[in-house]
Amino acid sequence: MPVYTIETTYRLPVFRQRSYDAPTLAEACRLAIEDDDWEKEARDYESAGETYVTGAWEGADTAYSGPALQVPSHYDETLQRKADHFEVLLGLVKVLAGTHDAAARAYWADRAALAAAKAEAILAGARDPDVDATQPRAHILLSFDEQEARAAVEEVIANDDAVTMSPASVADSDVHAACVAVAAASDLSEERGSALFRAALAAIRSAEQRLARVKEGERRGREKEE
Incomplete structure (x- = not known):
């Protein structure tokens, strides 16, 4: 054992x-x-x-x-569980607030429900709810919001002498339309495939290290028995 x-x-x-x-x-x-x-x-x-x-x-x-x-996080201090989960809840709120596509909202709504269930467990002092096997945990590789795009606009105008307009001339509707267009036109399939491949290699290495530790523990146990 x-x-x-x-x-x-x-x-x-x-x-x-x-x-x-x-x-x-x-x-x-x-x-x-x-x-x-x-x-x-x-x-x-x-x-x-x-x-x-x-x-x-x-x-x-x-x-x-x-x-x-x-x-498992439910063995952590309750105050720390609340602090760690706050970032998750905040991220979900921001994503849902900025997502208008029905399919995307449904995708994130499912994850928001799981996050809410965990938040309720934390408040009740209970263990984390079991993650539904049909709801794989998502890992976001890239995201940006329109406030970041607005800051980029200001930086470009400040450093490009060819642009003569002021940042105030770029309306929020211009920023929104540009972000939607760029997101729709971007193809990150190569980067996604590369990330999945690196994740697979890291998972294999993690499994190898874990199994090696198990074998080492079993070896030490046999030596003590001898």
């Missing part, structure tokens, strides 16, 4: 209570934050945080002596 070394952690609040002369509450808070004298600190053992996993390794007593294993 495999053996794993698991590092778990909990946060222990350390606090102090000190008075500050200040004209406002905001100024008093600023003084407290900037105060680096913690000589009279106290530990609040009754308010210790949850226990969560901060590291995992194959084998016995192997912490930080080999490659760390990827721990």
Whole structure:
């Protein structure tokens, strides 16, 4: 049976209570934050945080002596789970807000539903929901928004003497139409194929390394038994 070394952690609040002369509450808070004298600190053992996993390794007593294993995110601290998932939710909101094609919206709506389910699990303190095998996880290779295109317009005009108009002359409708046209005309099939090939090679290397670690763990186990 495999053996794993698991590092778990909990946060222990350390606090102090000190008075500050200040004209406002905001100024008093600023003084407290900037105060680096913690000589009279106290530990609040009754308010210790949850226990969560901060590291995992194959084998016995192997912490930080080999490659760390990827721990399922629902064993992370709840606050960190919320922070990590916020970026995912924000990205989905931005994509859905900028997508007008019905098929594309349906594609991203399915993924938004999965993300919402995970967010609900985090709020409930539950494990991550199982990913539906029929809904493969997508990896976006390239994206840009119209604000980035607007910034590019300003940069081009500033550095190209042949362009005499001002950035304000380029309307938002011009930027939108240009982005739609460029996205429709771009063919990234070669780049996509190359990315898939590199992903396949990386997956094979990852599997080889994982199997090698398993074999090494089994070998060490046999040596201990002998």
